[in-house]
Amino acid sequence: MLKIYNTLTREKEEFVPIEEGKVKMYVCGPTVYNYIHIGNARSTVAFDTVRRYLEYRGYDVAYISNFTDVDDKIIRTAKELDLTAQEVADKFIAAYHADTHALGVEKATHHPRVMENMPEIIDFISVLVKKGYAYEVEGDVYYRTRKFKDYGKLSDISIDELEVGASNRLTAQENNKKEDPLDFALWKSAKAEEISWESPWGAGRPGWHIECSVMATKYLGDTIDIHAGGQDLTFPHHENEIAQSEAKTGHPFAHYWMHNGFVTMDNEKMSKSIGNVVLVHDIIKQVDPQIVRFFMATTQYRRPISYNETTIEDAKANLSKIKTAYDNAMYRLKDAIEEEMDDQELLNQLTSFKENFIKEMDDDFNSANGITVVYEMAKAMNIYSERSVVSKVVLEAMLDQFQELVQIFGITFAATELLDETIEHLIEERNAARAAKNFQRSDEIRDQLKEEGIILDDTPQGTRWRRG
Structure with a gap:
């Protein structure tokens, strides 16, 4: 049973999607x-x-x-780079896709942009004005926060708490308008010479909060299963998304709210200052x-x-263990026997690994415990790969599940490449040198080979290579 910690209720809840077998998920970009x-x-x-x-x-x-491609920061950057706001957005959206692709992130079903949804944004705000949840002052439109009776339910903050000091955070002009x-x-x-749309x-141009309300409901419907983003959001x-969306539609905006934790640099919160x-x-690049x-x-x-040097080195070492286990099993496929062997105990062990993995990940996506199960499976694969005789059926079952x-x-595994003639020759020469006890030449x-990025592993079944 999959359970998700719901920020809205502040407890873990069984996940029950709106439509069986389908999930509608929105993540702030x-x-x-x-x-x-x-x-x-x-x-x-x-x-x-x-x-x-x-x-x-x-x-x-x-x-x-989504991509927020209309914002004060984008306008400032456009002026600094002597570009249009759209050119700045295009440049960094392309960079986002390149960087996240490198991190193995799959593209979203849709990556909507604010500029592409301006008619829908204007229509959404118009509905809020007609229903009395919003008002216009000198070309600006504001949301009446107090009119939404459940305001503060997600962050567990009361209106009275918000009121204290709120006026002190605004300019005199803003206070006079609101x-x-x-x-x-x-x-x-x-403002003069800034990108704008008629309304x-x-x-x-729209405020930040309204954009996500519009794009989430446009692509997923009035009520979605999961809304997610950083803890700071x-x-x-x-x-504000909840207040806008539920005021417009009269329906719950999202059933489950998920928020990820912060990243610190050497245990200190990241800050531009x-x-x-x-x-x-x-x-x-590094x-x-x-x-x-x-x-x-x-x-x-x-x-x-x-994020620091130690945590990255730990990740590097653990990832290497996983890849080595995979390489070991792939290498043994070369001499694995086709005949059936009495390996039912090992196949049962695979079932146990899978069940344990699901149990851990079903507990609010506990990937720390989930990867521990993977480490255990990697160890079992290594032990099996060291046997003098191995079964192709078992190895393939292990590799598929792994x-x-x-x-x-x-995590992905690069396809194993054939050794080129030079490397084959050098390995043969090294084997001959070891047999002759010429360890200097062997070393x-x-x-x-190490300088060329090739690491040799001497196993009971022979010498094999892998890229470091």
């Missing part, structure tokens, strides 16, 4: 004014892992993740992207993670 940082990547990887597990469990997942300091913008009137309230972004924000674009993916995917999504499980964490060849 980035504002595309720069390359994504590792905090953005944490959310992207965490919910890609959730999506992969849901699909592994047989669900058909409609996965929507009926209440707690009201938030749905539409912003255009019933004059030229302008709980308030005010997701709180102290300059410890690291871009994925830079990280993957670290194998699959290691970065593995590092993030194998921590339970709600837990914070610390790949099924690790792909949930975004020279090993070192030479």
Whole structure:
């Protein structure tokens, strides 16, 4: 039974989709004014892992993740780079796809952009105005926060708590325009030379919060199964999405709210003010992207993670163990026997691994415990691969299940390449040198191959190679 921790109820709940066998899932995407940082990547990887597990469990997942391509930061970047806002968005959306592809993230079912949904945004706001939940002042449109009686239910914050100091956070102009300091913008009137669209309230552009409400309901319907994003989005972004959406439709916006934990740098929260924000674009030039993916995917999504040299080295070592186990089993396929063997106990063990994996992952996608089961399976594969005689049936069953499980964490295995004539010759020469007890030459060849990225493994069944 799959259970999800629901931020809305603050407890784990059995997952029951709106439509049997299908999942409607919306994940807040980035504002595309720069390359994504590792905090953005944490959310992207965490919910890609959730999506992969849901699909592994047989669900058909409609996965929507947006791009905010209209924003003050994008406008500022456009001025700095002497580009249009759309050119800036196009540049960094392409960079997002390149960086997340390197991290093994599957593309969403749809990646809607704000600029492509402006008529729907204007229509959505118009409904809120007609229903009395929004009002226009000098070309700006604001949402009446107090009119939505359940405001604060997601973040567990009361209106009274929000009211304290709210007016102090606003400019005098904003205070003069708003009926209440707690009201938030749905539409912003255009400033000179800024990108804008015509609307019933004059030229302008949407506020941030309304965008996700519109795109989520457009692509998934008035009520969705899962809405997800970073922990920092709980308030005010997701709180405001609920208020807007439920005021318009009269239906619950999302049944399950999921929020991933923060990424810290050496146990210190990332902050532009102290300059410890690291871009994925830079990280993957220095670290194998699959290691970065593995590092993030194998921590339970709600837990914070610390990015530092030690945690990356640990991820590298653990990923290497998994790949080595796979390589060992693939290598033994060469001499595995076709005849049936009495290996039912091992096949039963595979069933046990799968059941344990599902049990752990069904507990709010506990990937830390799930990957522990994978490590246990890797150990069993290594032990079996060291047998003098192995069964092709068992090895293939092991490899199939192993790949099924690790792909949930975004791990892929490169196809084994044939040794070229030079490497074959060098390995043969090394074997001859070892037989002649010429260990100096044997070591020279090993070192030479290592420089070429080839690592040799001496096994009872012979010498094999793998890429380091």
